[in-house]
Amino acid sequence: MELKFDVQGMTCSACSAAVEREVSKVDGVSSVAVNLLTNSMKLEADKSRIPAILQAVDDAGYTATPADAPEGVREAADPFEKEAEAKKRRLIFSVALLIPLLYISMGSMMGLPIPAFLAGTENLLSFALAQAILTTAILFLNRHYYKNGLKSLWKRHPNMDALIAIGSGAAFLYGIYVIFQLSYGFGHGDMERVMHFGHELYFESAATIVVLIDFGKWLESRAKHRTSDAIRGLMDLTPKTATVIRDGAEMRVSVAEIALGEKIVLKPGENVPVDGTVVEGISSVDESALSGESIPVEKSEGDALMAATTNGSGRLVFTADRVGEDTTIAKIIALVEDANATKAPISKIADRVAGVFVPVVIAIAAIVGIVWLLLGYGAEFALRLAISVLVISCPCALGLATPVAIMVGTGRGAKAGVLYKSAESLEVLHEADTLILDKTGTITRGKPFVTDVVALDRDPEAFYRMAYALEKSSEHPLAEGVIRGFEARYPNASADRVTDFESLPGRGLRGKIDGRWIYGGNITLMEEMGQDLSPIEQALDEALAAGKTPLVFADEDEVYGFIAAKDIVKANSPRALEALRKLGKKIVMLTGDNEKTAHVIAASLPIDTVHAGVLPDEKESVVRRYQEAGKVAMVGDGINDAPALARADVGIAIGAGTDIAMESADVVLMHSDLLDVVSATKLSEATIRNIKENLFWAFFYNVICIPVAAGVFYIPFGLTLSPMIAALAMSLSSVFVVTNALRLNFTKLDTDRGEREAEAAPEAKIYRLNATSHPQKGYTHKYSGSGKEKIQMDKKILELDGMSCNHCVGRVDQALNALEGVKAQVTLDPQQAVVEGENLDADALKKAVEDAGYTVKSVR
Numbered sequence: 103m104e105l106k107f108d109v110q111g112m113t114c115s116a117c118s119a120a121v122e123r124e125v126s127k128v129d130g131v132s133s134v135a136v137n138l139l140t141n142s143m144k145l146e147a148d149k150s151r152i153p154a155i156l157q158a159v160d161d162a163g164y165t166a167t168p169a170d171a172p173e174g175v176r177e178a179a180d181p182f183e184k185e186a187e188a189k190k191r192r193l194i195f196s197v198a199l200l201i202p203l204l205y206i207s208m209g210s211m212m213g214l215p216i217p218a219f220l221a222g223t224e225n226l227l228s229f230a231l232a233q234a235i236l237t238t239a240i241l242f243l244n245r246h247y248y249k250n251g252l253k254s255l256w257k258r259h260p261n262m263d264a265l266i267a268i269g270s271g272a273a274f275l276y277g278i279y280v281i282f283q284l285s286y287g288f289g290h291g292d293m294e295r296v297m298h299f300g301h302e303l304y305f306e307s308a309a310t311i312v313v314l315i316d317f318g319k320w321l322e323s324r325a326k327h328r329t330s331d332a333i334r335g336l337m338d339l340t341p342k343t344a345t346v347i348r349d350g351a352e353m354r355v356s357v358a359e360i361a362l363g364e365k366i367v368l369k370p371g372e373n374v375p376v377d378g379t380v381v382e383g384i385s386s387v388d389e390s391a392l393s394g395e396s397i398p399v400e401k402s403e404g405d406a407l408m409a410a411t412t413n414g415s416g417r418l419v420f421t422a423d424r425v426g427e428d429t430t431i432a433k434i435i436a437l438v439e440d441a442n443a444t445k446a447p448i449s450k451i452a453d454r455v456a457g458v459f460v461p462v463v464i465a466i467a468a469i470v471g472i473v474w475l476l477l478g479y480g481a482e483f484a485l486r487l488a489i490s491v492l493v494i495s496c497p498c499a500l501g502l503a504t505p506v507a508i509m510v511g512t513g514r515g516a517k518a519g520v521l522y523k524s525a526e527s528l529e530v531l532h533e534a535d536t537l538i539l540d541k542t543g544t545i546t547r548g549k550p551f552v553t554d555v556v557a558l559d560r561d562p563e564a565f566y567r568m569a570y571a572l573e574k575s576s577e578h579p580l581a582e583g584v585i586r587g588f589e590a591r592y593p594n595a596s597a598d599r600v601t602d603f604e605s606l607p608g609r610g611l612r613g614k615i616d617g618r619w620i621y622g623g624n625i626t627l628m629e630e631m632g633q634d635l636s637p638i639e640q641a642l643d644e645a646l647a648a649g650k651t652p653l654v655f656a657d658e659d660e661v662y663g664f665i666a667a668k669d670i671v672k673a674n675s676p677r678a679l680e681a682l683r684k685l686g687k688k689i690v691m692l693t694g695d696n697e698k699t700a701h702v703i704a705a706s707l708p709i710d711t712v713h714a715g716v717l718p719d720e721k722e723s724v725v726r727r728y729q730e731a732g733k734v735a736m737v738g739d740g741i742n743d744a745p746a747l748a749r750a751d752v753g754i755a756i757g758a759g760t761d762i763a764m765e766s767a768d769v770v771l772m773h774s775d776l777l778d779v780v781s782a783t784k785l786s787e788a789t790i791r792n793i794k795e796n797l798f799w800a801f802f803y804n805v806i807c808i809p810v811a812a813g814v815f816y817i818p819f820g821l822t823l824s825p826m827i828a829a830l831a832m833s834l835s836s837v838f839v840v841t842n843a844l845r846l847n848f849t850k851l852d853t854d855r856g857e858r859e860a861e862a863a864p865e866a867k868i869y870r871l872n873a874t875s876h877p878q879k880g881y882t883h884k885y886s887g888s889g890k891e892k893i894q895m896d897k898k899i900l901e902l903d904g905m906s907c908n909h910c911v912g913r914v915d916q917a918l919n920a921l922e923g924v925k926a927q928v929t930l931d932p933q934q935a936v937v938e939g940e941n942l943d944a945d946a947l948k949k950a951v952e953d954a955g956y957t958v959k960s961v962r
Contacts, residue, residue, distance in 0.1 A: 105152065106169040107143040109136065109159060111250055114262035114500070116460045117164065120254070124162040128154045137505050142169065163250075163257035186323035193320050196240050196313045203236040207306040226300045227288060230281045233305040237274060240309040247312060260460040266315060268464065269492035269825065273308035276485055302482050310826045311493055318833020339410035340431055344375035347419070360425050368418040373410060377424035380405045385416025434521060434772070447529055448504065448793055463495040463808075470812045487822060490811035494828035495804060499835040503796035506843040511789030518851050519757070519772035520782045527768035531752045532787035535732035537682055537779070538725060538746070541693035541703060543739040544756050545675050545776065550580055550667035552587030553650055555868040556641050557663040562868045565663050566591075568615060569655050571598040572622050576611050580653055583667040587866055608929035608936065610653070620662075622655045626927060626936065633661050641871060649702030663871065670864055671703065678776035679708045681852065685783055687735075690728065692721055692746070694912065717912050721746040737779055754779060781851040788849045796839045803835050896942040900935040902928075904956040917954040921946060 112118055118136040125134045125145065134145040143166065147155065152168060159166035206229070209216045220229045241248070251267030254260050280299045287295035344360060345352050345367040352367055357375045360366065365381065368374060374387070386398035389411045398414055401407065407420050410431040426432065471488035475481065508525045515522055522528045542548050557565035570588040573581035574597050588595070603613040609630070610623015621627060625642075628635055633656050635642065642664065645652050650666040679689055690711045693700050700714035713724055722745040728734045729751065736743070736750035739757075744766040747753030755767035757774045771778035811828055815821040823831075905911060911928050914935060918926035924939040924947075937947060948958045 107166040111164040116261040120162045120259035124158040189320040237305040237309045244312040265492045269489040270308040270311045277305040321837045378420040382419035386414035388412040467491040489825045490828040499800040499839045507792045510846040521770040534735035537687040538690045540738040546669040550583035552866045554666040575603040649699040681780045777852045901959040902933040917950045
């Protein structure tokens with residue numbers, strides 16, 4: 103199981119590397135990731151291993167505590183606020199002591215007056231003691247560097263604090279040594295000794311080093327504060343209290359106290375506290391914070407509400423469906439935080455370097471000091487350069503390079519409705535060569551819309567109204583399309599009364615209107631009825647060629663016309679696919695639809711390859727096939743997409759999808775818009791580019807600065823770095839890395855508010871078709887001549903057994919239709935196949951079904 107811990111005492115990438123190294127040695131720990139930015143650790147292990155894990159962290163020199171599981175949406179506290187305040191206070195007191203120290207130690211060199219009791223050779227001992235006292239106070243205020251640094255040395259995992267402790271500590275101890283030399287000189291009248299050591303006091307260096315590092319750490323914490331803006335912004339959206347109805351009375355309670363099923367009153371202008379369903383009232387709700395849609399959505403009884411959305415001017419009463427950590431906003435925050443707790447593969451470079459960096463730097467500093475001593479430059483010079491090497495080499499920037507960019511990148515994504523589940527998915531997404539997209543609900547809107555209403559020799563509006571009345575009793579997706587289209591066109595129209603309604607599985611439906619049986623369904627139903635379809639044959643052919651599904655309506659004597667519907671492409675899909683192509687992606691469409699419909703959709707879009715008629719289990723194998731040539735990203739929204747999403751290098755679940763699809767995915771898109779895929783890819787690329795910039799700076803900085811600090815350029819150019827300049831440079835390198843990461847907040851994404859095109863229903867063509875003006879050619883493959891002369895065709899109904907789902911239906915349908923000259927329609931309820939064709943062979947049909955793995959009970 104996944105365990106989370108808070109880790110105290112870490113200051114650099116060497117610290118996090120040490121913790122990871124020790125914890126990974128614990129039996130039963132399968133993976134561990136330590137985040138330096140948030141001082142957290144995430145690992146996979148059994149709960150029984152917690153004591154051993156805590157001991158391992160202690161062995162590394164740090165302290166860990168199990169992180170409590172969040173109960174719902176927590177308060178929007180800044181995780182860096184307490185840290186920043188403590189650093190600010192420490193910096194203020196340190197600077198207050200440093201100013202008189204610098205005045206005493208350097209004032210006379212700048213011609214400034216200093217107190218008489220500290221001036222002159224006779225007062226050198228007092229001069230040194232005054233500096234020692236002020237320096238001691240400053241180092242005491244910053245004793246955590248020495249405490250943590252010496253502890254890390256003792257544990258044999260030296261870190262940044264060890265470098266600071268050794269560097270500034272060496273300068274301080276050398277100053278104490280000088281005081282003893284001055285005391286000896288004055289006591290024994292050795293004025294030559296006094297004059298020599300009187301100029302070798304470097305207390306101000308020891309103090310200035312830690313104060314400048316304090317200054318850098320404070321700037322760094324202020325910058326870190328901005329990296330968590332996105333998470334705090336999400337937390338701010340949820341109110342802390344809500345009005346609930348208990349025992350018939352309204353009362354104000356904490357959101358944490360709301361129970362499932364409770365009624366909550368939402369007043370005008372209030373934010374929704376938990377997810378729920380409206381039971382009373384009408385209002386508009388601003389869902390832009392979660393959906394990005396700037397236009398408020400009308401809400402009334404039965405509509406869903408999401409926590410963190412904002413009520414308009416109406417009063418609503420709703421029941422709580424999901425509370426605490428189950429709300430949509432809580433899950434979003436959890437996803438963002440989980441992504442921040444993981445590591446991108448690119449960070450492994452920094453981890454490997456950090457593991458050996460500090461010991462190598464200590465060795466280099468020792469060698470530098472020894473070499474300059476051997477060259478005869480004196481202990482003071484050698485010590486100064488060795489301290490400079492120690493201080494300037496602190497690997498703070500190296501440890502921050504990856505986590506700050508990931509935190510800002512995932513936060514920027516959350517604002518745009520793009521949620522990365524891990525840092526790995528953030529890195530890998532932009533590397534994917536092939537992008538495979540499910541068609542229904544991903545490229546298209548996932549539901550049929552009426553495109554044509556064709557009435558044969560009658561009033562089109564009356565025909566449409568009749569079809570609406572009949573379909574209103576059905577729950578079939580095509581029926582929903584007819585209902586939706588009619589009500590959008592005629593919002594105030596009423597429906598005719600339908601009696602004796604009956605569904606005809608696999609074919610259509612029927613019902614009585616004004617005492618007359620009216621039928622609506624597919625061409626198979628019309629054939630069974632012996633209807634003459636030749637007057638509408640050309641219009642039907644055109645609809646079928648365009649990938650539309652026609653519903654033909656008739657009574658027992660004549661055809662009334664047909665209504666064509668189709669699943670239409672989303673408004674932003676063409677633009678999104680074109681943008682993805684420009685990003686170098688190969689676009690593949692994957693669908694269970696037939697070849698004709700799939701290619702009609704693909705013809706109008708920048709799609710490279712189409713795989714149609716693909717069953718759910720076959721989608722996963724298609725993804726695997728493309729992975730042989732490179733990395734694959736898969737976009738889907740349904741249960742049948744889950745195996746493919748899990749198989750892909752990066753699975754992307756589109757917003758309106760099912761929970762199982764989102765569980766299987768690596769990236770979750772809050773909106774049902776392919777522009778989110780473009781945004782997710784661009785943000786992935788921008789974040790990894792930012793990490794590379796940070797890592798380059800961290801490495802480049804050390805590669806350049808260590809030789810300068812070591813005095814490599816002293817003999818030819820007279821160039822060295824004082825410990826104080828080295829401390830300032832080290833501190834500012836970390837600030838640079840954090841500030842560079844913050845630039846990701848300004849990344850321009852296609853899903854920024856105002857960039858989306860609104861989804862609108864297509865305007866259906868409604869017209870009257872006069873049979874006398876259209877020559878009757880005979881319906882293709884079914885009719886010849888002008889009457890009802892049918893070509894002699896066999897029809898058999900196979901009673902089946904063993905089918906349990908639509909996947910089974912697809913297998914049987916594929917097996918039967920693969921037979922030459924056979925047209926089959928398979929249904930699950932009842933389990934049967936209606937097969938048509940010339941000279942049908944019952945044994946061949948039976949064998950095809952049985953080869954597919956199912957049983958034929960009878961053939962009639």
